Amino acid sequence: MIKVIVPATSANLGVGYDCLGLALDEYATVYFEEIATGLEIIGSEEAYCNEDNLIYQAFLKGMQYLQKNCTGLRITMDTNIPYTRGLGSSATCIVAGLAGANALVGSPLNKYELFDLATQMEGHPDNIAPAIFGGLCVSFMEEGKPNMIRYGIKKDLLFVTLIPDYEVNTKAAREVLPNQMSYADATYQMGRCAALAKAMEIGNPLILRKACTDKMQEPYRKHLIPQYEEVKKLCQQQDMITMFISGSGSTMIALTQEETDAKKLIEQIQMLYPTWDCRLLHATYDG
Numbered sequence: 001m002i003k004v005i006v007p008a009t010s011a012n013l014g015v016g017y018d019c020l021g022l023a024l025d026e027y028a029t030v031y032f033e034e035i036a037t038g039l040e041i042i043g044s045e046e047a048y049c050n051e052d053n054l055i056y057q058a059f060l061k062g063m064q065y066l067q068k069n070c071t072g073l074r075i076t077m078d079t080n081i082p083y084t085r086g087l088g089s090s091a092t093c094i095v096a097g098l099a100g101a102n103a104l105v106g107s108p109l110n111k112y113e114l115f116d117l118a119t120q121m122e123g124h125p126d127n128i129a130p131a132i133f134g135g136l137c138v139s140f141m142e143e144g145k146p147n148m149i150r151y152g153i154k155k156d157l158l159f160v161t162l163i164p165d166y167e168v169n170t171k172a173a174r175e176v177l178p179n180q181m182s183y184a185d186a187t188y189q190m191g192r193c194a195a196l197a198k199a200m201e202i203g204n205p206l207i208l209r210k211a212c213t214d215k216m217q218e219p220y221r222k223h224l225i226p227q228y229e230e231v232k233k234l235c236q237q238q239d240m241i242t243m244f245i246s247g248s249g250s251t252m253i254a255l256t257q258e259e260t261d262a263k264k265l266i267e268q269i270q271m272l273y274p275t276w277d278c279r280l281l282h283a284t285y286d287g
């Protein structure tokens with residue numbers, strides 16, 4: 001039996017639309033086992049227990065790429081990563097399926113080949129890179145192929161993960177974005193994105209706060225999360241370093257170095273929105 005462990009991820013981090021992503025210490029563990037015939041999926045919601053299952057689709061893509069066959073497959077999943085909430089669940093599933101296929105046939109593919117195949121399926125590399133390599137990844141596309149460089153993340157940064165009880169559809173959240181931005185806005189954005197990545201690595205709260213002020217996607221998406229402004233205000237009152245939408249939402253992540261403040265924020269959010277799922281997560285550097 002093959003066992004694959006893939007982390008949840010958070011993309012964009014405010015100013016890094018489609019290029020910044022980091023791995024969090026929430027994991028999906030997926031087991032792959034060859035069986036005589038058919039497909040069995042255990043541990044997933046019933047709606048996903050069929051051939052459309054993304055882990056299975058990625059597994060098939062991996063097998064096809066490797067020109068291998070598998071007569072039957074049992075996939076057993078153990079995951080606490082919420083679906084369609086902006087914590088990279090689709091990237092996690094894609095990476096798990098491809099890694100499962102690769103491991104089943106003796107691991108001929110390296111991480112960069114998996115990165116390429118997974119990005120083809122996902123369409124953008126920002127969640128895929130940290131799901132495979134861990135840490136904070138800055139990704140970019142080069143003639144249709146993804147590349148990336150990895151930064152460290154200062155260990156004392158805490159990621160207070162506020163998960164609403166509703167989905168935001170990524171496709172819809174991409175459609176609300178404009179097609180163009182001005183040179184002035186691009187300059188604004190590039191400086192902040194580069195500063196944010198370094199500030200995450202060295203843990204500089206002042207630069208993190210100033211750099212995490214996005215003009216590229218959050219202003220167009222925040223209305224998809226009706227509580228965004230209220231949560232942002234609470235984060236400011238609780239002296240969080242900053243708060244950003246995780247991926248395309250609906251999850252929002254507040255950043256702090258103080259565990260007591262993180263816990264206070266979670267208490268307040270849970271009082272206001274009792275059906276939300278709030279977690280205190282850390283970045284993880286292991287791929």
Ligand code: HSE
Nearest residue numbers: 011017018170247248
């Ligand atoms: N970078 C992506 C987006 C992440 O913001 O649309 C969500 O998959």
